[in-house]
Amino acid sequence: MPPTESRAAPQPGRVGPLRSLWLAFSWLTVAPIGTPTVTMDRRAGRAAIAVTPVVGAALGAVAAAAAFGMAHTRAPDLLVGVLVVALLALTTRGMHVDGLADTADALGCYGPPERVREVMRDGGVGPFGVAALIGAAAVDAICIGTLTGENRWYAIGFAIGSSRIAAVVGCRWTRGPADSTGFGALVAGTQRWSIACWILLAAAAAYPLGVRGFVAVAIVVVGSWLFTAHCARRVGGVNGDLLGAAIELSTIAALLAFVL
Template identity: 50%
Template sequence: MRKQADGLLLAFSWLTVLPVRGPDDVDKLSAGRAIAFAPVVGLALGGVWAALTWASIASGLSPLLGGLLAVAAAALLTRGMHVDGLADTADGLGCYGPPERAREVMKSGSAGPFGVAAIALVLTVQAAGVGQLAEQQLWWAVALVPVIGRVSVVIACRRGTEASSPNGFGALVAGTQSTVVPALWVVAAVAMSLLARPDHPWQGPLVVAAVLTLTTVATRHCVRRFGGLSGDVLGAGIETTTALAAVGLLLGS
């Protein structure tokens, strides 16, 4: 039980700016436990999204502006790590050359044209999607989409996945998740999504399955392109999965 609690604390310490202290010594085992709790962090952020958009709309602001404020708050609460990973991954995919060249571009410290375009597109989709979900009073859907985004991280870190570098975040978390943990989170996400669209209870599970399948395929491509998994790829997966989930839950509304 203590190890699981340490894993939860480490997840919040790693993935948010909250003043939470994780274990002093972090190895691959403790890192794996933290990744297994990533969707719980997503649920906390989803609660922030729902509260902010509700308060914004109740204050007379437009749903789009409420969505923008929610997305901005999430970026602040996560230190912008996932957004940075999205930009780096887009730049890496947009360059020519072997995996070594792509990783060099990703580590350059600046966002290129592909990275800037990816940030603008994905965050705009997130903000507009969250705003429209809030406008339709689909508060559980607003809270759920960040959870789905972080289930993609658990899937990406399943066993058999190699890290792109012997150092860094990817080296700590790649291959740490057994088959059971990702499967349990997928089942949990499907169950939670039954309430995302009360008018169409089938839509949430279908969206979860489709979006996680798409992002899993995309992550595999990134792993092949970059010679392994990195923290940047995980961040890109979170942001794109979140955006796609919001769009999917809005279809037909």
């Protein structure tokens, strides 16, 4: 997940909305915008996580535009889906898929939270992680290809954008960090009212999609709440890998809501 420090000189004080967006995009995407000069503390972490769905909306727009463009070529719908999934992995530095693999491997082991965190920190990918990556990529590609064939561009963008609410839900006020250092220490337990705000905004954005749009929002919110609660118990708190896994699984759930 994103680094916990900035090489630039820190700037104390409140992190404003524009600086929050700047920080979130620099953390969560490959956008060549540099890193704002802010103190990397829980104030900055709270501000960046609170605007993470904006990053998701931008990524969703990029994915939908890419699918729309490739739909006007001779590429089969499934190939379009595969290429869009690859594009999303590249634009997010592969952080979320890495988090999914690490979380799958960690949940697949037995032992106390210390052992689970040790597996998460291991640089390799085990059998559970490989299975999770292949399964997630396959489902995403098939769903995006199906939606491409049906010209449902907004549904593609909405599914990807709304999935980032999972990160906000995962950082809710009742969950502490798994470790005293790292990304989780910056963001765990920092979100409260932002959760309600994003649920309402997502519900409003889902209106053009009808019932399936509202179902997608509900699945993302409830599913990420339950998933992060379970993982936090196993891991001993929230960390970056857990949040990345929640985002990836929420993307799958939202896409499935539109194709099943």
